Amino acid sequence: MLALVDRPVPEPGEGEVRIRVAFSGVNPTDWKARARPGDLPFPEIVPNQDGSGVVDAVGPGVSGLAPGDSVWTYLSAHQRPGGTAAEYTVQPVEHVVRLPDGASLELGASLGVPAMTAHRALTVAEHGPTRLAPGALDGRTVLVAGGAGAVGHAAIQLARWAGATVITTISGPEKAALATAAGAHHVVNYREQDAAAEIRRLAPGGVDQVVEVSPARNATLNQAVLANHGSVAVYANDGGDEVTLNVIAHFAANVRYQFLLLYTVGQPALDAAAEDITRAVADGALPVGTEHGLPILRYPLASAGDAHEAVANGAVGKVLIEI
Structure with missing residues (x-):
């Protein structure tokens, strides 16, 4: 207690x-x-x-x-x-x-756990950057699952600051408004839309990086929208502890799954995240409050x-x- x-x-x-x-x-x-x-x-x-x-x-x-x-x-x-x-x-x-x-x-x-988790999720892709800064994600498309949560919010802001095109999935209009306020370019309501078809329409070449809060629920969706050499960074287990993957479909697309936990990621990764986040704050890229999502x-x-x-x-x- x-x-x-x-x-x-x-x-x-x-x-x-x-x-x-x-x-x-x-x-x-x-x-x-x-x-x-x-x-x-x-x-x-x-x-x-x-x-x-x-x-x-x-x-x-x-x-x-x-x-x-x-x-x-x-x-x-x-x-x-x-x-x-x-x-x-x-x-x-x-x-x-x-x-x-x-x-x-x-x-x-x-900041803390949400922003540092988001930073790590955005810096583990096979062909992506290991550090974030303006321009680091130019030309890449990032899908943020659950863009109205604290980690999702930070991931949208950091990805946008680094130059990515940001798509996020949400469950209703209130959360859509928050994700849009955070800076997401595209918001997909997975309860009202065919999420895979809509994401593929928005990103015909596929999604380069996924910031994933619910891998068990979203495994099929991620498989459908990932680009060749796409990466899924998993930071939580909302919706279940076990994930079922189609092996052939994933190795055919050279997909990478990266799990992450701040407690065990190591001090060098934490130091890098703190430095990049501080720069983003100085640039005004991580505001909070309802008007910022x-x-x-x-x-x-x-x-x-x-x-x-x-x-x-x-x-x-x-x-x-x-x-």
């Missing part, structure tokens, strides 16, 4: 940064971690992987950050007892990133349990706990 308690302000150690938290971002991984059976790895855990705030103190060996810097942080509760759902959090400096001038703390707390849903710290429940129940938008 989640309970609001008072604890001493933590002190940063070697290579650590203390952040006075402004916003704590809630992701599906946060409530799922609490729902897993078994003993907790620590006697007490402060949840939430993502957040933003202002550097309050730095430990020995820290360079590049100083008190007063506005920052965002990611994977803050991974193998650590202290996440971002607190007034103060201490994090390793490699997981703390300076926010560009003018970027809001709400935006900072909305990602409504912000705010909860006070005392209602952290309600915030987790909202995400578990499929809230549309980004759930933030305001400290």
Whole structure:
């Protein structure tokens, strides 16, 4: 269970940064971690992987950050007892990133898991780039499954910033409006349209990259729309844990399936994502809010349990706990 308690302000150690938290971002991984059976790895855990705030103190060996810097942080509760759902959090400096001038703390707390997952999904294609920047995806077509979700939203924005033509699938008009506001060139309602036929009409040569949230449900669709040497980057298992693929059809098209998990992807990939995302933020390419396709849903710290429940129940938008 989640309970609001008072604890001493933590002190940063070697290579650590203390952040006075402004916003704590809630992701599906946060409530799922609490729902897993078994003993907790620590006697007490402060949840939430993502957040933003202002550097309050730095430990020995820290360079590049100083008190007063506005920052965002990611994977803050991974193998650590202290996440971002607190007034103060201490994090390793490699997981703390300076926010560009003018970027809001709400935006900072909305990055983390969604934006870094989207970055990884867009940089694992066989003939695609390993880094994102303007022009990196020129000439490529990206299909984002579930463009109204937090990862889908970030994938649309990053792909558009990098020069791709972006198609997304959604389930209704409200989500279509959000995906369009995020910057998708084409929106396909898979409940009302023949999604494969419509995507093939929009991309006659096929889709180069798929950012996939539901591989079990979408395997047949992806097979129908992928270009030769197309790639499917799978970051979630919505709709089932097992995927059935037609082997002949996939090897005939040289299709690549790439599964990804931020926890185990390695620090070099995380560093690359943080650098590219920071550049995109500085370019104004990752805005949040309803007018940009990602409504912000705010909860006070005392209602952290309600915030987790909202995400578990499929809230549309980004759930933030305001400290």
